[in-house]
Amino acid sequence: MKMTTKTTTQTTTTTTTKRVVCYINQFFAGMGGEEQAHVPPLVRPGAIGPAAQVQSLFGGEAKVVATVICGDSFYGEHLEAAREECVRMIGEFKPDVLMAGPAFNAGRYGVACGDVCAAVTEGLGIPAVTGMFSENPGVELYSPQVFIVKTADSARGMKDALGAMTSLARKLLGGAPLGAAEEEGYFSRGTRRNFFYETSGARRAVDMLLKKLAGTPFSTEYEMPVFKRITPAKPLENLEKATIALVSSGGIVPRGNPDHIRVSSAESYGIYDISGLDDLTPDEFESIHGGYDRVWANEDPDTVLPLDVMRELEKEGVFGKLYDHVFTTTGTGTAVAHAERFGREIGERLKRDGVDAVILTST
Numbered sequence: 001m002k003m004t005t006k007t008t009t010q011t012t013t014t015t016t017t018k019r020v021v022c023y024i025n026q027f028f029a030g031m032g033g034e035e036q037a038h039v040p041p042l043v044r045p046g047a048i049g050p051a052a053q054v055q056s057l058f059g060g061e062a063k064v065v066a067t068v069i070c071g072d073s074f075y076g077e078h079l080e081a082a083r084e085e086c087v088r089m090i091g092e093f094k095p096d097v098l099m100a101g102p103a104f105n106a107g108r109y110g111v112a113c114g115d116v117c118a119a120v121t122e123g124l125g126i127p128a129v130t131g132m133f134s135e136n137p138g139v140e141l142y143s144p145q146v147f148i149v150k151t152a153d154s155a156r157g158m159k160d161a162l163g164a165m166t167s168l169a170r171k172l173l174g175g176a177p178l179g180a181a182e183e184e185g186y187f188s189r190g191t192r193r194n195f196f197y198e199t200s201g202a203r204r205a206v207d208m209l210l211k212k213l214a215g216t217p218f219s220t221e222y223e224m225p226v227f228k229r230i231t232p233a234k235p236l237e238n239l240e241k242a243t244i245a246l247v248s249s250g251g252i253v254p255r256g257n258p259d260h261i262r263v264s265s266a267e268s269y270g271i272y273d274i275s276g277l278d279d280l281t282p283d284e285f286e287s288i289h290g291g292y293d294r295v296w297a298n299e300d301p302d303t304v305l306p307l308d309v310m311r312e313l314e315k316e317g318v319f320g321k322l323y324d325h326v327f328t329t330t331g332t333g334t335a336v337a338h339a340e341r342f343g344r345e346i347g348e349r350l351k352r353d354g355v356d357a358v359i360l361t362s363t
Helices: 051-061 072-077 079-092 107-124 137-142 155-174 201-214 295-299 307-316 336-352
Strands: 018-025 042-045 062-070 097-104 128-132 147-150 243-248 252-254 270-273 285-287 321-328 357-361
Touching: 018 051, 018 079, 018 107, 042 079, 051 062, 051 155, 062 072, 062 079, 072 079, 072 107, 079 107, 097 107, 097 155, 107 128, 107 137, 128 137, 128 155, 137 147, 147 155, 243 307, 252 270, 252 321, 285 295, 307 321, 321 336
Parallel strands: 018 062, 018 097, 097 128, 128 147, 243 321, 243 357
Antiparallel strands: 042 062, 252 285, 270 321
């Protein structure tokens, strides 16, 4: 009997664990708030802060190899230097993807996340994902360049935000085709792609029209931008006789914050009598704003709400009279809807009281 030997070859497929670097600010790194906002870029091996949840969500598919940290104020005040250093640190760990934030509605943090994501995508050629609330200025600045997942306005939405960011990053890493921005949960990047539909464009247009007429939800296939147009007020005809009011989003309030205005994402404003005052002293006033370093404002509240200078100009006859009350709130994170309501209510009162002009001070 002739015997034959058959040799079989078994092929083993190995999956390479993807490498992830996360970017966060000083607050989410556990270093502190505004007092640490000037911390320059630094890097820590492994997952720090929200990056630990990112690691958990990826499971064994990817590993967070490092977390880059930078203070919000430092990044904003040293944009080019901070960008260059952060990209250098990120590049040293040879990541496959960058996860930044999420920044929610924190403006400086959003700008930093958007900027570092854009720089990494361009400079290192890897995908980058961040997350922000719709009103974060980082959305308008960076959404054409960066994948920005839609999030809640505060860290209360951290779980959902990280879940959505990780899901999108997983698709980008795997090379899976992405659907429309609305379907994938990120802000439109302004690009258009062709899709195949079962029905013709004419039929889809009629279906949308019928839904609109019936008052039922529908989604357009070509979203048009909407811009509010506000006609500027006419110049003052006679400044020497004008009554001028002070309004501020800088958070200057009587000590103790009697109206309990929120330090960020404000939903109210305060009205305070200044008729007998020539100066805002630190004994009587303070800043409760959560979006900037309040040291100087608390030493001299006039740096944000300049009552002292306005009184001097009033006495010199530069303008007629300073209105007897100031209006103040905090601007950081405040929703546009609330800000518009503040403006309408304050404007109606000032107009009723014969005020001719307003000086709006910020930070």
